[in-house]
Amino acid sequence: MSAVEAGAFSKSEMMIVAAARALEGQRVCFVGVGLPNIAVNLAKRIVAPDLELVYEAGVFGARPARLPLSIGDPTIVTGSTAVVSMLELFGYYLQGGLIDVGFLGAAQIDRFGNINTTVIGEYAHPTTRLPGSGGACEIAINARQVFVIMRQSRRSFVERIDFRTSPGNLGGAEQAERIRREGGWLGRGPSIVVTDMGLYRFDETGEMRLEALHPGATIEDVRDTIGWDVKIADDLGVTPAPTADELRLIREELDPEGVYTK
Amino acid sequence: MTTSKIASMRDAIAGLVRDGDAVAIEGFTHLICFAAGHEIIRQRKRDLTLCRLTPDVIYDQMIAAGVARKLVFSWLGNPGVGGLGAIRRRVEGAIPEQPLELEEYSHFGMVARYTAGAMNLPFFPLRSYFETDLPVANPLIRPIDSPYGDGTVYAVPPLRPDVAIVHAQRASAAGDTQVWGLLGCQKEAAFAADRVIVVVEELVSEDVIRADPNRTIIPGLIVDAVVVEPWGAHPSYVQGAYDRDNRFYLDWDPISRDEALTQAWLREWVHELDGRAAYAEKLGSERLAGLRPGPAPSGSVDYGAYR
Numbered sequence: 001m002s003a004v005e006a007g008a009f010s011k012s013e014m015m016i017v018a019a020a021r022a023l024e025g026q027r028v029c030f031v032g033v034g035l036p037n038i039a040v041n042l043a044k045r046i047v048a049p050d051l052e053l054v055y056e057a058g059v060f061g062a063r064p065a066r067l068p069l070s071i072g073d074p075t076i077v078t079g080s081t082a083v084v085s086m087l088e089l090f091g092y093y094l095q096g097g098l099i100d101v102g103f104l105g106a107a108q109i110d111r112f113g114n115i116n117t118t119v120i121g122e123y124a125h126p127t128t129r130l131p132g133s134g135g136a137c138e139i140a141i142n143a144r145q146v147f148v149i150m151r152q153s154r155r156s157f158v159e160r161i162d163f164r165t166s167p168g169n170l171g172g173a174e175q176a177e178r179i180r181r182e183g184g185w186l187g188r189g190p191s192i193v194v195t196d197m198g199l200y201r202f203d204e205t206g207e208m209r210l211e212a213l214h215p216g217a218t219i220e221d222v223r224d225t226i227g228w229d230v231k232i233a234d235d236l237g238v239t240p241a242p243t244a245d246e247l248r249l250i251r252e253e254l255d256p257e258g259v260y261t262k
Numbered sequence: 263m264t265t266s267k268i269a270s271m272r273d274a275i276a277g278l279v280r281d282g283d284a285v286a287i288e289g290f291t292h293l294i295c296f297a298a299g300h301e302i303i304r305q306r307k308r309d310l311t312l313c314r315l316t317p318d319v320i321y322d323q324m325i326a327a328g329v330a331r332k333l334v335f336s337w338l339g340n341p342g343v344g345g346l347g348a349i350r351r352r353v354e355g356a357i358p359e360q361p362l363e364l365e366e367y368s369h370f371g372m373v374a375r376y377t378a379g380a381m382n383l384p385f386f387p388l389r390s391y392f393e394t395d396l397p398v399a400n401p402l403i404r405p406i407d408s409p410y411g412d413g414t415v416y417a418v419p420p421l422r423p424d425v426a427i428v429h430a431q432r433a434s435a436a437g438d439t440q441v442w443g444l445l446g447c448q449k450e451a452a453f454a455a456d457r458v459i460v461v462v463e464e465l466v467s468e469d470v471i472r473a474d475p476n477r478t479i480i481p482g483l484i485v486d487a488v489v490v491e492p493w494g495a496h497p498s499y500v501q502g503a504y505d506r507d508n509r510f511y512l513d514w515d516p517i518s519r520d521e522a523l524t525q526a527w528l529r530e531w532v533h534e535l536d537g538r539a540a541y542a543e544k545l546g547s548e549r550l551a552g553l554r555p556g557p558a559p560s561g562s563v564d565y566g567a568y569r
Contacts, residue, residue, distance in 0.1 A: 033342055056369060057290050057444045069508050070342035072291025074501050077443045078558050085445045086290060086315075087377055090370040095389050118366075123399045129353045131345075133368040134316075134337035138390035167393040183392055184413050 102143030113168025173206030290446035347518030379454030437485025443501025
């Protein structure tokens, strides 16, 4: 890798850095493979040194010595605090309420943060069969809050998702809050969406709102890649570019092969 | 003196896996028994219901080979790489003469199903599925009111496979089986199943098992056959013995996208080989040696002698 120059970074690196910074102050994070994995490991080095990494494969307090190639890479086991059965992981750690932040990706997301990772098209006759829930459905319900990390496009940010795999703010904040309260859910739902163009939070109506644009992205880019008339914060900010230190950590320690960051 | 349950892979599969069975080859990225899957393909078993949280490359191969009519699962993909072409073609209708029925849950739902099966319970309750389309897609996922009046949860039915196949680091001839690293839900699947095949990297004496009883996940009591098959989990991994062969998973992606390439791979690497030893030899010692990790031994504990 060449020396890190200010201003030279990829969109994936910006997504990772923005997600990592948002983890400041968090304690226990349910990690996904790929971009979330790098983001969480970066957060531990820059803003959340006490962050505990939980992997659905059954690991609490992982200390991966290399970039995990799958969600169950042996490097998450060696040197971890605890290896537990998946029954314990989902039952005690997640459903028991110990997870502060769960990361989810999505093939489709709507304005209220409801997520589809199951099918494009009809369930019985899909045009594209996607992986399905995995643990996403129960993470969305039981993690105290959910971070979503995904690239923007008209195919993925849609007015209506084809299948609801993981609940977000349902039809809006009022309905979601009532159902969560009545159902005894521990989770408060999605709190942040990080894309290759910006960072979104959810407003009082439960709808996604652009809070900051990443360097180089424009509001036109954002509108062109979202299938609804997206809300934009009055005090729209700009995400500070990755620092030299953040880029060095990503390129030299976390993803030296550039598997997820090119 | 307990009876030895040691069997060859050929005999174990021939004797314990029957056409039409529900078969669970479990293992969450770790300890996936590809060797057993390949033997099932070689023996041309038919109409199986394949159960597994994460139908990955081995189930893609088995379904391409035509052994299954149904898949019970929670996440479908080639982990860390992408999709599973053979399964997708059948689900998306590209091979109408080989339809594949799906019964779909979430990870926790599948774990809960095995647990209910192992515990002889009629269902298992969990706080999942609320406000999703999963109970619509699969009506076996049903809401149930708490008998204590404090809300609604979802129930999933027990899963009791006819056969569970578990790969492990080591077992005794009697079938007492020890695992370290990711545990997945192999224990639950084994206790839920009617028949259990254990496949191990190493056969050990009863003394080795008894020196570290906390590491035993499955007692020989519920095991029907012990197959000793080194490298039996390749290209997945065995903690402490070998790493995931990531090149294999990457190479599978273009093969799996093409039905003819998939069938050619099955001929070359499954049908034309007579077992795992031939498979390991064909892979080559250099490739396999490159998968050996460095050492990271656990500290030992003292159980104490109480006489």
